Amino acid sequence: xxxxxxxxxxxxxxxxxxxxxxxxxxxxxxxxxxxVAPELVPAVILVLALCIASVTAWQHRAAxxxxxxxxxxxxxVPGSLLGAWAVAALSHRGLGIVIGCAVLLAMTLSxxxxxxxxxxxxxxxxxxxxGFLGTSTSIGGPPMALILKDFDPARVRGxxxxxxxxxxxxxLVTLGTAGQISQLQLTTALAYLPVAFAGLFVARRxxxxxxTVMLNRIVLVVAVTAAIALIAQSIIA
Numbered sequence: 001x002x003x004x005x006x007x008x009x010x011x012x013x014x015x016x017x018x019x020x021x022x023x024x025x026x027x028x029x030x031x032x033x034x035x036v037a038p039e040l041v042p043a044v045i046l047v048l049a050l051c052i053a054s055v056t057a058w059q060h061r062a063a064x065x066x067x068x069x070x071x072x073x074x075x076x077v078p079g080s081l082l083g084a085w086a087v088a089a090l091s092h093r094g095l096g097i098v099i100g101c102a103v104l105l106a107m108t109l110s111x112x113x114x115x116x117x118x119x120x121x122x123x124x125x126x127x128x129x130x131g132f133l134g135t136s137t138s139i140g141g142p143p144m145a146l147i148l149k150d151f152d153p154a155r156v157r158g159x160x161x162x163x164x165x166x167x168x169x170x171x172l173v174t175l176g177t178a179g180q181i182s183q184l185q186l187t188t189a190l191a192y193l194p195v196a197f198a199g200l201f202v203a204r205r206x207x208x209x210x211x212t213v214m215l216n217r218i219v220l221v222v223a224v225t226a227a228i229a230l231i232a233q234s235i236i237a
Contacts, residue, residue: 011192012199019203021212024219026139031226034099038092042138043181046168047189048196053164060158069162072127076167079131080174086136087180096234099137103227106142115149122147135171
């Protein structure tokens with residue numbers, strides 16, 4: 001019970017960060033959940049991310065770049081198939097290493113000054129990478145965020161949310177078809193759904209009072225620390 005209460009607090013904080021700076025739920029919650037309750041990843045975060053992204057996509061629907069959403073979603077299918085294979089083939093320890101490396105990759109990409117052009121080849125490549133990472137670790141946003149860095153904020157939020165909605169559905173269907181979603185994962189995700197929406201609600205109320213630069217740094221430190229700890233645990237255990 002203590003673990004599940006702690007996970008609820010973690011999901012609330014991750015969603016609060018997600019609603020404030022655009023990321024945090026996957027990068028903070030996933031590595032920690034993988035350490036204490038590996039049987040819950042990646043489906044729990046995928047279900048929560050789908051619900052959160054649906055709200056955000058609806059709010060910013062006028063700013064969605066649908067061509068990018070369509071291209072990346074089509075490319076996400078083969079990446080998701082590879083991700084589902086990884087979840088089925090890897091042990092909890094192996095998946096822990098993949099999740100830890102994915103978080104470190106995500107934090108590295110978020111800090112890069114490099115902005116690749118959002119042309120068709122780059123969008124397709126980002127879609128494949130997003131499909132693999134999203135399905136295997138529930139952290140599929142960074143590749144897409146990288147090619148959208150020169151978009152205005154509203155268009156980034158709308159387009160990313162649109163890709164998340166379709167991408168999470170693809171990942172969940174792929175994992176479900178492969179028999180990698182359990183009743184426990186679905187029940188847990190539904191139980192934490194009110195917590196996630198509460199985090200979004202609080203984020204909307206506190207956005208103007210939060211130092212986003214400082215919060216971004218805190219999330220970066222926490223995510224990297226958790227990722228390193230998860231990799232170490234997976235190797236030593």
